[in-house]
Amino acid sequence: MVHHRSGLRRLINDDELVAAVEQDWTTAPLSPKRAAMLAFAVKLTKTPGAMEDADVEALRSAGFSDRDILDIAEVVGYYAYANRIADGLGIELEAWRPD
Secondary structure: OHHHHHHHHHHHOOHHHHHHHHHHHHHOOOOHHHHHHHHHHHHHHHOHHHOOHHHHHHHHHHOOOHHHHHHHHHHHHHHHHHHHHHHHHOOOOOOOOOO
16 A cells, blocks of 8 residues: 555545545545445455445445446556555555655
């Protein structure tokens, strides 16, 4: 997560919220929409075979469009793919990258 901190800071522009998300996103003061998105992302990452229609419906109920949901799933899937490739090849984070 360290190498994603600067991007998260740029997007959210709230260091306290970033710190709360890093500590435990489930207790961070997130909007219901952001919390629904993160719950979906965590489930898709940890237990992809357990995904159900209800998971997508929860995002719709939170206010995401079908296009938004596709984007979320694609980003989560790509992140998992890219990290597994990097981990599988033993690629380490560049020392010059700021956190």
